[in-house]
Amino acid sequence: MLGNSVGLTQSLNCGILNPALLGLDNPPHYGMMIQPNRYGIKEFTQFGICGMIPMDTALLMSHGHSQFMQFEDFTSLQIEVSSAWKGHDLPFLAGMTLKSDFASVYEAPLQCMEFNIAVGTLLIIDDNVRIACIFETPTMFASIGRWQDINNPMITFGCGFVPIDELMLDLDIVSSSFGTGLRPRMKYDFTQEVDMHLGFSGLHRSGSVGMNTKIDSFSLNIDLFYHLNLGFSWQCAFQYSIDNTR
Numbered sequence: 001m002l003g004n005s006v007g008l009t010q011s012l013n014c015g016i017l018n019p020a021l022l023g024l025d026n027p028p029h030y031g032m033m034i035q036p037n038r039y040g041i042k043e044f045t046q047f048g049i050c051g052m053i054p055m056d057t058a059l060l061m062s063h064g065h066s067q068f069m070q071f072e073d074f075t076s077l078q079i080e081v082s083s084a085w086k087g088h089d090l091p092f093l094a095g096m097t098l099k100s101d102f103a104s105v106y107e108a109p110l111q112c113m114e115f116n117i118a119v120g121t122l123l124i125i126d127d128n129v130r131i132a133c134i135f136e137t138p139t140m141f142a143s144i145g146r147w148q149d150i151n152n153p154m155i156t157f158g159c160g161f162v163p164i165d166e167l168m169l170d171l172d173i174v175s176s177s178f179g180t181g182l183r184p185r186m187k188y189d190f191t192q193e194v195d196m197h198l199g200f201s202g203l204h205r206s207g208s209v210g211m212n213t214k215i216d217s218f219s220l221n222i223d224l225f226y227h228l229n230l231g232f233s234w235q236c237a238f239q240y241s242i243d244n245t246r
Helices: 019-023 144-148
Strands: 029-035 045-052 060-071 074-085 092-105 111-126 129-141 154-164 167-176 179-189 194-201 206-215 218-227 231-241
Touching: 019 060, 019 074, 019 092, 019 111
Parallel strands: none
Antiparallel strands: 029 045, 029 231, 045 060, 060 074, 074 092, 092 111, 111 129, 129 154, 154 167, 167 179, 179 194, 194 206, 206 218, 218 231
C-alpha cells in the first residue's frame, strides 16, 4: 500500500513494488522504516532497512532491502535484491527482484520458507502518462500447502496520469489466486518539500494515508494504515539521498 506499479505516487519506504523503477534517473539512497505495535499488538513490531548496492554500472542499477519482524516466539526475515536496466532516456524499462522469506519459531535457526521472483516493466508514454506490468511467482516453498498464498502468484497491470503538476494518479489492477481487485492511489504536492498520499486496495481491503517532507538530502515519511479486519497501524520511514534531488 506504499506505492503503485508506475511509481508516480510512490511514498517513502524501503520496499520497491516494481523493480523497473530503479532504471529511472534517481539519485542513490539509504533508508530505514519501522512499524511499532502493528495493528495495536504490543509484541508485533516490524523493521526494515534499504539502500543501493555498490555495483552501479552504466547499464544496471541494484537495490537491497531487508525486513525483520518479531511476534512473541515467531521471527521472520525477508531479504530482497532488485536490479533494473537503465533506460538512458529510452521509454521502456525492465527489472527483476529476487526475494527470500525466512522464519523461526522458539529461537530455532532461521529456515527459508519461500523464494520469489518478480519481473517488472515500465513504459513511459510521456511526462504525464505511464504504463506498467509486474509478474511475481514463487519458485520454492517449504510446504506445498502454501501455494494459495495471496501474494503468489500475482500479476499487476498499472497506469499513471498527471492531470496537473501538483497531482499524480495511479491505478493498479491486481490479480492473484484470491481474486482480482483495484488499487487506486493519489499523491498531491503542496510544495516541493511536502506531499500527501492516499491509497486503497480492494483485494486486501485496506487503505492508507500519509505525508512526506524533505529537507535537503533527508526525507521523513509517516503513514497511517487501516485494514477492514485488523484495524489501524502506522509506519515511520527515513531516507537519505546522496545528493539534494530525489
